[in-house]
Amino acid sequence: MTPTESSGTPLIEARGLTKRFPGVVANDRVDLVVHPGEILGLLGENGAGKSTLVKMIFGIYQPDEGQIFLRGEEMTADGPGQAIARGIGMVHQHFQLVPPLTVAENIVLGAETTRGGFLNRRAAEDEVRELSQRFGLIVEPSDVVEDLPVGIQQRVEILKALYRGAELLILDEPTAVLTPQETDELLGIMRDLASSGVGIIFITHKLREVLAVTDRVTVLRRGKSVGSVDTADATTESLAELMVGRSVVLQVEKSAREPGEVVLAVDGLQVRDDRRQMSVDGATLQVRSGEIVGVAGVEGNGQRELVEAITGIRSIVGGSVTIGDHRVAGHPRRVRDLGVAYIPEDRERDGLVGNYSIADNMVLTDYHRPPFANTGIRRFDAVDANATELVERFDVRTPSIETTVGSLSGGNKQKVIVARELSHDNKLVVASQPTRGVDVGSIEFIHEQLIASRDEGDAVLLVSAELDEIFSLSDRIAVIYEGEIVAMLDPETTTREEVGLLMAGGGESDGESNGQVAGLGADGAAVD
Amino acid sequence: MTTTSPAPTSPASAPGSARSLLGRVRVDYRILAGLAVIAVAMIIAYQWDSQQTTAVAARTIREAAPLILAALCGLIGERSGIINIGIEGQMLLAAFVGFMVASSSGNLILGVMGGMAAASVAGLFLAWTAVALKMDQIIAGTIINIFGLGVTSFLYVQGRTMPSVPNWPIPGLDELPLIGSMLFSHGPLTYAALVAVVVVHVALFQTRWGLRTRAVGEHPSAADTVGVRVYFVRYRNLAIAGMLAGLAGFALLQSASVFNRGMTNGKGFIALAVMIFGRYRPFGVLSAAVLFGFFNALQAQLQFRQAFDIPPQFFGMIPFVFTIAVLAIAGLRTRPPAAIGQPYEKE
Ligand SMILES: Nc1ncnc2c1ncn2[C@@H]1O[C@H](COP(=O)(O)OP(=O)(O)OP(=O)(O)O)[C@@H](O)[C@H]1O
Numbered sequence: 001m002t003p004t005e006s007s008g009t010p011l012i013e014a015r016g017l018t019k020r021f022p023g024v025v026a027n028d029r030v031d032l033v034v035h036p037g038e039i040l041g042l043l044g045e046n047g048a049g050k051s052t053l054v055k056m057i058f059g060i061y062q063p064d065e066g067q068i069f070l071r072g073e074e075m076t077a078d079g080p081g082q083a084i085a086r087g088i089g090m091v092h093q094h095f096q097l098v099p100p101l102t103v104a105e106n107i108v109l110g111a112e113t114t115r116g117g118f119l120n121r122r123a124a125e126d127e128v129r130e131l132s133q134r135f136g137l138i139v140e141p142s143d144v145v146e147d148l149p150v151g152i153q154q155r156v157e158i159l160k161a162l163y164r165g166a167e168l169l170i171l172d173e174p175t176a177v178l179t180p181q182e183t184d185e186l187l188g189i190m191r192d193l194a195s196s197g198v199g200i201i202f203i204t205h206k207l208r209e210v211l212a213v214t215d216r217v218t219v220l221r222r223g224k225s226v227g228s229v230d231t232a233d234a235t236t237e238s239l240a241e242l243m244v245g246r247s248v249v250l251q252v253e254k255s256a257r258e259p260g261e262v263v264l265a266v267d268g269l270q271v272r273d274d275r276r277q278m279s280v281d282g283a284t285l286q287v288r289s290g291e292i293v294g295v296a297g298v299e300g301n302g303q304r305e306l307v308e309a310i311t312g313i314r315s316i317v318g319g320s321v322t323i324g325d326h327r328v329a330g331h332p333r334r335v336r337d338l339g340v341a342y343i344p345e346d347r348e349r350d351g352l353v354g355n356y357s358i359a360d361n362m363v364l365t366d367y368h369r370p371p372f373a374n375t376g377i378r379r380f381d382a383v384d385a386n387a388t389e390l391v392e393r394f395d396v397r398t399p400s401i402e403t404t405v406g407s408l409s410g411g412n413k414q415k416v417i418v419a420r421e422l423s424h425d426n427k428l429v430v431a432s433q434p435t436r437g438v439d440v441g442s443i444e445f446i447h448e449q450l451i452a453s454r455d456e457g458d459a460v461l462l463v464s465a466e467l468d469e470i471f472s473l474s475d476r477i478a479v480i481y482e483g484e485i486v487a488m489l490d491p492e493t494t495t496r497e498e499v500g501l502l503m504a505g506g507g508e509s510d511g512e513s514n515g516q517v518a519g520l521g522a523d524g525a526a527v528d
Numbered sequence: 529m530t531t532t533s534p535a536p537t538s539p540a541s542a543p544g545s546a547r548s549l550l551g552r553v554r555v556d557y558r559i560l561a562g563l564a565v566i567a568v569a570m571i572i573a574y575q576w577d578s579q580q581t582t583a584v585a586a587r588t589i590r591e592a593a594p595l596i597l598a599a600l601c602g603l604i605g606e607r608s609g610i611i612n613i614g615i616e617g618q619m620l621l622a623a624f625v626g627f628m629v630a631s632s633s634g635n636l637i638l639g640v641m642g643g644m645a646a647a648s649v650a651g652l653f654l655a656w657t658a659v660a661l662k663m664d665q666i667i668a669g670t671i672i673n674i675f676g677l678g679v680t681s682f683l684y685v686q687g688r689t690m691p692s693v694p695n696w697p698i699p700g701l702d703e704l705p706l707i708g709s710m711l712f713s714h715g716p717l718t719y720a721a722l723v724a725v726v727v728v729h730v731a732l733f734q735t736r737w738g739l740r741t742r743a744v745g746e747h748p749s750a751a752d753t754v755g756v757r758v759y760f761v762r763y764r765n766l767a768i769a770g771m772l773a774g775l776a777g778f779a780l781l782q783s784a785s786v787f788n789r790g791m792t793n794g795k796g797f798i799a800l801a802v803m804i805f806g807r808y809r810p811f812g813v814l815s816a817a818v819l820f821g822f823f824n825a826l827q828a829q830l831q832f833r834q835a836f837d838i839p840p841q842f843f844g845m846i847p848f849v850f851t852i853a854v855l856a857i858a859g860l861r862t863r864p865p866a867a868i869g870q871p872y873e874k875e
């Protein structure tokens with residue numbers, strides 16, 4: 001489809017939107033236009049104001065200045081109710097699904113059809129099933145949402161919007177939590193929706209996705225719109241440069257390095273997940289000093305539990321984890337004292353205290369020892385100096401170090417964690433999805449930091465759902481499937497397809513690894 | 529075209545859940561086992577001493593009734609995201625106001641309504657502190673308890689009487705051996721408790737009200753973003769739940785016929801244990817309350833009979849020991865609604 005600025009009334013048009021928060025102008029006279037059937041990419045660094053902009057369109061925030069027109073009619077926003085009624089649907093950066101309710105219940109919630117107050121469950125399920133078939137978003141209406149993988153939960157979110165007759169769909173970083181396969185499916189769904197006339201605003205940090213699916217791109221930088229371009233005229237480099245204001249190195253440089261002694265040894269590890277299933281079952285893996293081992297796998301194959309066992313958060317049922325020459329047995333602080341840095345997958349829950357300041361969050365792991373405390377008394381000058389330095393060095397976009405972490409944008413929260421963890425003198429770095437939801441400029445930066453850690457001789461265990469990230473950073477790739485490391489591969493001699501196949505359990509059918517066993521780990525886990 | 533591959537992984541569905549007319553019914557085998565043991569013991573005991581067994585059986589249900597009503601009050605609150613530890617105070621207020629109204633007007637219906645109104649206002653107070661003041665809900669509940677105990681003790685004057693609550697045996701059924709006096713020869717508030725279980729269950733799982741309530745208790749911002757008014761739901765539900773606590777308070781008068789200082793005697797707290805043991809589900813509450821009711825009845829019977837040469841206080845302790853044991857065991861595996869206790873902040 002070739003969208004032109006003149007093709008009839010725009011579906012949505014925002015003029016001169018301004019939104020201020022204490023200490024920041026999150027949006028500064030931003031304009032935005034979406035036509036029916038058009039997919040608009042919305043790009044910008046962390047904290048550029050993308051979420052703020054779409055929240056104003058959806059009616060969650062009221063603009064301080066400016067107007068929004070839906071099909072030429074001005075909207076007087078007062079909460080999302082009106083936006084929903086007038087055909088705007090939004091899939092939030094953090095899912096808004098009620099975990100113990102079923103798919104159908106989640107979709108109809110707030111727009112239930114009832115007879116005398118009673119829900120008609122069967123009708124709701126049929127309706128959802130019909131809708132899901134019409135748009136190719138396959139879900140089972142009677143499934144309970146918390147049992148579903150994130151990719152399916154995402155579909156439920158989209159169906160929720162479509163059920164309410166959304167003609168404008170806002171997707172705020174929908175792919176941040178998806179596997180590559182799920183992402184491809186979502187992009188296909190977006191194309192289908194657009195060709196049926198739905199307008200879409202698509203926020204993402206992944207330029208590849210923008211190029212693949214959008215018609216036009218609007219770029220925000222520090223709250224200001226710096227322009228809109230037709231996707232056909234854009235390249236990854238040009239978009240990155242528009243976002244960041246300088247050219248970005250998208251491919252990390254990495255020198256060859258001989259790994260040293262084994263720092264982390266995981267041997268026949270067994271760990272249970274929250275539902276008491278043995279989700280890590282016999283995993284064996286080693287990470288040496290000066291190497292990055294990337295763990296590739298479809299989400300939910302035990303990565304989370306593996307990482308939590310290594311960091312002492314989750315108890316070990318069988319097998320062992322050895323760091324240096326200490327056996328890990330619970331006790332997260334003791335593990336940390338061995339020189340372990342940990343970038344958790346769920347930053348809001350495991351990495352930060354939302355209503356503490358940035359300064360306090362920067363010392364969460366060592367507030368209790370010098371220089372941040374002396375004989376049990378906190379030293380705020382040292383805490384503040386530390387925060388000021390790290391905010392500067394890691395480019396955290398914030399009005400001040402006293403700002404609560406909870407009000408930072410997603411990517412900046414991540415930078416706070418990365419800053420805290422990588423500024424230590426580490427022996428082992430455990431990084432789980434370290435660049436999830438982070439902008440290209442910051443990804444570049446975090447990647448550089450991880451490589452710098454490795455070059456200093458740290459052992460780095462990287463868990464990521466991004467195959468690109470795994471391939472560009474890892475010295476060795478461990479593929480995890482159903483709680484076991486099913487292959488150890490050399491990224492130089494392996495293809496994405498091979499890894500993808502192993503991740504999907506394809507290595508088991510013929511009893512042999514499809515990939516090559518890397519020569520490095522003589523006793524590393526090969527295929528069984 | 530899009531790929532329409534099915535879900536990559538389809539985790540096993542939750543065990544012990546089945547679909548039925550009443551929605552998803554989860555069977556808790558521990559409670560069922562407990563009830564089965566009691567039932568068998570009752571039948572055996574009935575052969576041995578029918579009179580006393582019948583008395584214990586009838587008393588079990590009578591003792592369970594206020595617990596059921598009070599636990600349903602707690603359940604509705606927590607399902608909407610508000611912890612209510614003020615049930616004890618609500619019951620006491622309701623019993624006091626109910627008694628005063630009934631004794632001065634001579635009309636029991638007015639008394640019940642007065643009691644329900646009093647407890648409902650206390651519920652609204654809790655909702656207000658939680659929603660508008662974003663106060664710690666445990667503290668707010670404690671305020672209600674202290675207030676309830678203090679005010680009713682202070683204002684109470686001895687010597688008043690109220691009409692006694694009639695017994696409504698159900699003709700034809702009340703003559704049945706054991707079952708008859710257990711289920712079919714009670715006062716109106718005992719029947720009300722049993723009916724309330726069914727009503728709350730159906731309302732919670734089959735109606736729009738229930739769906740919205742559960743959404744608000746689990747994930748208020750999800751409810752908010754689809755236009756459900758979280759604050760309104762919390763106010764309204766605490767008011768409704770308060771009425772149930774009011775019935776619970778009046779149910780105490782049904783057996784005592786007169787108000788006593790501190791007559792709730794910890795029942796509001798035991799109701800919380802009942803709610804947790806019942807896994808925040810109405811039929812779970814019913815079963816758990818019957819278990820507690822049984823221990824209460826047993827204890828009363830043993831004290832009354834002075835069957836053993838043991839101080840009566842020892843028997844009086846049984847329900848509380850049981851409560852502690854139940855909470856220690858059941859609390860481990862129970863999952864409360866995710867949003868309880870947290871004030872909801874709109875964006
Ligand atoms: N509720 C709020 N209170 C105070 N400041 C806020 C609030 N929401 C956003 N901000 C600030 O406004 C700016 C823009 O944030 P926004 O969430 O829109 O960024 P974003 O472009 O979506 O970033 P990301 O890619 O990291 O999600 C940031 O500086 C952020 O700290």
Ligand SMILES: [Mg+2]
Pocket residue numbers: 050051052093172409410
């Ligand atoms: Mg955002």
